[in-house]
Amino acid sequence: MEERIRRVGFGPPWLGGGPLPGGYGTGDGPDGRGTLWRLPWFTSVLLAVFVMVGTGFAAKGQPDREPLDAFARVLLIAGPALLLLRHRYPVFCVFGVALSALLYLGAGYPYGPIFLTVAVACFAAIVSGHRTAAWWAIGLLWVGHLLVGHLLYPYLPPSGDAGAAWGPEVGVAAWVVAVLLISELARVRREQWIHDRAERAAAEARRADEERLRIARELHDVLAHSISVINVQAGVGLALLDSDPEQARTALTTIKAASKEALGEVRQVLDTLRTSGDAPRAPAPGLDRLPELVEQAAGAGLSVELEDEGERVALSPGADLAAFRIVQEALTNVVRHSGSRTAHVQLGYGADVLTLRIDDAGPATGDEAGGSGNGLVGMRERAAALGGTIEAGPRPDGGFRVRASLPLKPKETP
Template identity: 70%
Template sequence: MGSERRAPWARERGAEPWWERWLARPAGRLPWASTLAVAGLQQVGSHYAALNQPDRAPLDSFARVLLAAGPAFLLLRHRHPSLAVFGTCFVTALYLGGGYPYGPVFASVAVSCFTAVVAGRRRAVWCAVGLLWAGHLLIAHLLYPWLPPGGDGPASWGAEWAPAAWAVALVSAAEFVRVRREQWAHARAERAAQERRRADEERLRIARELHDVLAHSISVINVQAGVGLALIDSHPEQARAALTTIKAASKEALGEVRQVLDTLRTPGDAPRSPAPGLDRLQELTRQAAAAGLHVQVTAEGPRTALPPGADLAAFRIVQEALTNIVRHSGSRTAEVRLRYGPDALEVTVDDEGPALAGTDTDTGTSTRTSTSTRTGRGTVTGGGNGLVGMRERAAALGGTAEAGPRPEGGFRVRARLPFTSSRKETS
């Protein structure tokens, strides 16, 4: 069943359950519902608690006001947690000083302390709870002769450990929730960062694909258009052949661009056609021949089936290298060498040059005279998008890509694409 029809209580892998998201949610409007619930608990619970404590002072109007004032501070517990915890503790101390029955009067103190600790106000909680406990000790053991109810005696010291243990347990539980809340926030931030990284990587991948497809095809179209314009009057049949090549190159470019766009429109679906690989190398050589470039392809070593990532990267690197030769080199011949090793494929594309006068349309600088710079795992020459794309494709597989002038003249593109890392990525 698709995610859009998943039950609302179902949880995905790596996501926290609904109660964790509820605890981690930021403060919004005033918490009226929970505050009224605590107020009702204190009013009703204290009424029934007074029935079993006839030795305590009866609940009068002032006691009812105190039982309502404590929960009233809870409305501020998200925006001003320190004020809420000190306010509830002060109201509770007044209630205890009036000699009223023990009962759920401590509920507002518990809620405010819990919220303040989760918000990181631990010092305020310990100070407020400590003052409340100290006030209770003064009332129960020193000030009881002058406070209601009349005839009351000192409280037992042994009974003081129970409320102290409850206070420590409450603060400890709140501290645990605070730590878990920070962990959930950190995990959500990491998932968001991973999603942004995946989106950036996908955007760069699409940009590389579109650049390689369009740069190669438009270069062929540009050359053939120039041939057609030059021969349209004197040799119309040759001009017709150039137009035929333009039509074929534009059709192929449209097909590959449509394939890339389909992956954007239907995320998660498999592409309708397989990604290009070295099995389409003959198409590149035919297109290069139509542009006036003779390409010789040689293979060394036993040919093995390449992983999809390495196969696509090798095809795109050869395609970009031939495109650069057509656009920037005066040579009309190129040599492509594929060396199949036990753990990697080495791709080398050479041309004899010399460089044509002009600049790279990608960057506005000559790609034939630029210097080599080392970045990341490989060496790449120039700042053109195509040459940078070669490095990125090779680096994504754990390989290297180099491009630069040859000692004997001309230009060379060399890439090493390992098999192991690409198999891990595509598995």
């Protein structure tokens, strides 16, 4: 995570950044403006004014220190100027600001708010992931401060300086520790925010994938069944077009009804792509539409026998739709891949599970009858989404069986 945050910066790696997104001040940045315009001008200028004015007031109470001259003003303005680069070059910025503050102290100028620029640079470096650089910079500044105040003061301005007392060093140490702790806390919070945002993005992507998979599954189930019926009836119509026009007309009528039904269901599936919150225009199909399914299968030349076991209960919408689609796909596979023209559908209502069993006598008419296609994959996904299972395979007598077990969660009645 720290390495990931470190890459947020721009500019050369030895300065703590990465490649610039646009020319520096050339007006070719991603937002149509130059990189120069995206620097933190407002806060840096505000801090520069505060440091200059605050140091002027602080100097009045420190007559024993060196007066503020042009070099002092340059050092005071150098810190806020370097802070313009704190987001793109945090390592260069924190060392540069610490060096300017150390030179200011070594020159014997009055103590003042120049240390605020060090705190801001340290904060920016730590938050951007450059913890080691920030600790080194502020550590070297602290050591330099100790050397200037307690060891090198006879050789540095102001002349006649008696050196600093050790008592105030406790406050300086507390200030350094506070800056580091606040910066580390902000870094941890930022990393947590980035992590949470990535988690939310991943969850959104998963939900989008699941929704696409659901729509693809619905379209497959609808189209596979209807097109199988249309294909069979088209073959019948072509074969009987000359010898039995009336029977061919019946086949064409079946094709028209099946295609209309398919269009209606496809439109219903695509309705889910509308804006969230809109109510569906038609209820999702369920087991109450099994008679229509049997009628469609009969149009394709398949005789289906329905059998119920146990006391029928109202199912939740998800389980009802899944059960209907499983039966629909199983009958579609019989039409497409079985030589049998009969199928047996058994609905078993247990205490806490709904069992679906679809049998046909066989034999298989193609290589795909073993169940490796998308149809059985979709059935397994539907069952797994509800915590159920699917078993599909040939029977010893040459037929084929699909058996599904779906947990029963009765729909609450008002």
